[in-house]
Amino acid sequence: MISLAGVLVAITLISSCKNEGGKDQVPGFKIPEQGQTYGLGEEVKVQLDMPAESKVTNVSYLLDGKAIGSKTSKDPFTIQTADLSLGYKLISAVVDNGEKKDTVTINIVLKSAVKPAEFTYKLVNVFPHDTSSYTQGLEYHNGRFLESTGEYGESTLRWVALESGKALERIAIDKKYFAEGSSLVGDKIVMLTWKEDIGFIYDAKSLKQLSTFPYQNSREGWGLTYDGQHLIKSDGTNRIWFLNSTDYKEESYIDVYDNNGQVDELNELEYIDGKIFANIYQTDKIAVIDPKNGAVERYIDLTGILPAKDKFPNTDVLNGIAWDTAGKRLFVTGKKYPKLFQISLVAK
Numbered sequence: 001m002i003s004l005a006g007v008l009v010a011i012t013l014i015s016s017c018k019n020e021g022g023k024d025q026v027p028g029f030k031i032p033e034q035g036q037t038y039g040l041g042e043e044v045k046v047q048l049d050m051p052a053e054s055k056v057t058n059v060s061y062l063l064d065g066k067a068i069g070s071k072t073s074k075d076p077f078t079i080q081t082a083d084l085s086l087g088y089k090l091i092s093a094v095v096d097n098g099e100k101k102d103t104v105t106i107n108i109v110l111k112s113a114v115k116p117a118e119f120t121y122k123l124v125n126v127f128p129h130d131t132s133s134y135t136q137g138l139e140y141h142n143g144r145f146l147e148s149t150g151e152y153g154e155s156t157l158r159w160v161a162l163e164s165g166k167a168l169e170r171i172a173i174d175k176k177y178f179a180e181g182s183s184l185v186g187d188k189i190v191m192l193t194w195k196e197d198i199g200f201i202y203d204a205k206s207l208k209q210l211s212t213f214p215y216q217n218s219r220e221g222w223g224l225t226y227d228g229q230h231l232i233k234s235d236g237t238n239r240i241w242f243l244n245s246t247d248y249k250e251e252s253y254i255d256v257y258d259n260n261g262q263v264d265e266l267n268e269l270e271y272i273d274g275k276i277f278a279n280i281y282q283t284d285k286i287a288v289i290d291p292k293n294g295a296v297e298r299y300i301d302l303t304g305i306l307p308a309k310d311k312f313p314n315t316d317v318l319n320g321i322a323w324d325t326a327g328k329r330l331f332v333t334g335k336k337y338p339k340l341f342q343i344s345l346v347a348k
Helices: none
Strands: 028-031 036-039 044-049 058-063 066-071 077-079 087-096 101-111 117-128 135-141 144-149 156-161 167-172 179-185 188-193 198-203 209-214 224-226 230-234 239-244 250-255 266-272 275-280 285-289 296-301 318-324 329-334 339-347
Touching: 028 101, 044 087, 058 077, 066 077, 087 250, 135 266, 135 329, 144 179, 156 179, 179 230, 188 224, 230 266, 266 318, 275 318
Parallel strands: 036 101, 117 296, 135 179, 135 318, 179 224, 224 266
Antiparallel strands: 028 044, 044 077, 058 066, 058 087, 087 101, 117 339, 135 144, 144 156, 156 167, 179 188, 188 198, 198 209, 224 230, 230 239, 239 250, 266 275, 275 285, 285 296, 318 329, 329 339
């Protein structure tokens, strides 16, 4: 995870000084190049570019604002990346010549070095699903689903029976909000909204609204799940946020990449056996993500899970993943799908 204190800067900043004659004595980088991409685990060699006559007493190196080592010369410095998270990384070098200090910075990008394993599915069971439900959040708890549904003027929060697909309890959300992902935390339900920069807290039994909370740095509200310690939130980008489950403040994040680059539009989330499962919006694909570094470890292809004969004019995209922890059952559905599916995963 990346600390919010180490938020990355996407442009190179160079602090330069001039000598008495007015000639710039500006250190820079020979390597790496600005924006250069590396695979996770690959060593990053850092070499300063300085005038031959330059004096160096110490060079301190930082990664995302945290000290990682120093040299007393212009010799190359090596950064190990195996234990880092993915995404943009800001490398800083503070060059001290005994009289003044110059700071130079440059960005690199870490992507996954591993090609994700490919999985498809085996259909185990089929259950009815309400075609009015624009599914944004889905979880399974004690024999029923917690489901939040979206669209302005149509958003709801509900407990749903597995066998019938009917709402056991439901509330309508104020028409000015577009409901998004939801998750059960203890005896409370946390639910996101899309563009309104606000989340809601409900009593899990009565569905009575208890309080609200503001977003901090995340762009929007999309998917939400809970790993037993943190709420895990997607915002429509390749970034996944980790929220304090008591005060709902954003504490850290990961950026999600596979071996080809960043994976955007991560939507509904489910935490299953230590991994984050994420629908990828407008696709029939689920990404299985390592929450420690953001690497996509597996892709699950659900192409064809809803037959053409079961698609209607209002049928939308695949969205909704739920895990029965006790029964080890995996459920998936989609926005306004007429069916909800229990599946098992099959390696391609």
